[in-house]
Amino acid sequence: MEIYLWLLGAYLMGSVPFGVIISKALGGKDPRLGGSGNIGATNVLRTQGKKAGALTLLADFLKGALPTWCAAIFITPEWGAAAVGLSAFLGHCFPAYLMFRGGKGIATGAGVFLAISPPVLLCSIVVFAAVLKVWRYVGLASVCASLSLPLSSYLLGENRYTVALASSFALIATIRHLGNLRRISRGEEDRFDDKE
Numbered sequence: 001m002e003i004y005l006w007l008l009g010a011y012l013m014g015s016v017p018f019g020v021i022i023s024k025a026l027g028g029k030d031p032r033l034g035g036s037g038n039i040g041a042t043n044v045l046r047t048q049g050k051k052a053g054a055l056t057l058l059a060d061f062l063k064g065a066l067p068t069w070c071a072a073i074f075i076t077p078e079w080g081a082a083a084v085g086l087s088a089f090l091g092h093c094f095p096a097y098l099m100f101r102g103g104k105g106i107a108t109g110a111g112v113f114l115a116i117s118p119p120v121l122l123c124s125i126v127v128f129a130a131v132l133k134v135w136r137y138v139g140l141a142s143v144c145a146s147l148s149l150p151l152s153s154y155l156l157g158e159n160r161y162t163v164a165l166a167s168s169f170a171l172i173a174t175i176r177h178l179g180n181l182r183r184i185s186r187g188e189e190d191r192f193d194d195k196e
Contacts, residue, residue, distance in 0.1 A: 010067040014091020018059035040103035064111025085112035123152040136191035139180025146173035
């Protein structure tokens with residue numbers, strides 16, 4: 001029973017739409033009404049400015065890291081932290097508070113992996129930074145970083161639950177970025193330095 005409460009709590013925490021809350025608290029508009037319509041940090045940055053974007057990035061990161069870190073300490077089953085991390089990630093992507101229309105999960109997923117495996121997170125950050133530097137597409141960098149998670153987890157000797165978690169993140173994040181990839185293929189996607 002206890003594990004189900006952890007999973008529910010992580011999902012509800014992940015569901016909190018910090019991009020919307022922070023944008024409105026700073027006197028801005030709902031980020032769903034501008035840009036890509038996404039509640040994540042990238043769209044908040046582009047539609048509401050650097051302060052709102054940075055705060056959203058931090059909040060989305062922490063709502064993945066905190067429940068997962070607590071689960072790693074207090075839950076006995078080896079798979080507990082991975083399950084709680086996945087729940088937080090799914091909460092961000094499919095939030096109950098916004099009719100299950102949420103973000104793409106990159107910052108929240110990064111927070112989860114900080115708690116579970118910092119070396120795997122570091123590898124994905126290197127991939128993200130390299131792809132962003134060369135091609136200047138946040139969406140492409142996010143997909144490549146996500147796809148690196150399962151490989152890094154396996155090569156670094158993480159347990160099967162972490163590899164499964166990484167694979168789930170990679171699949172969901174890639175699917176949620178298909179629109180970005182299509183726009184890139186058509187030459188319609190904004191490059192990172194076009195706006196910032």
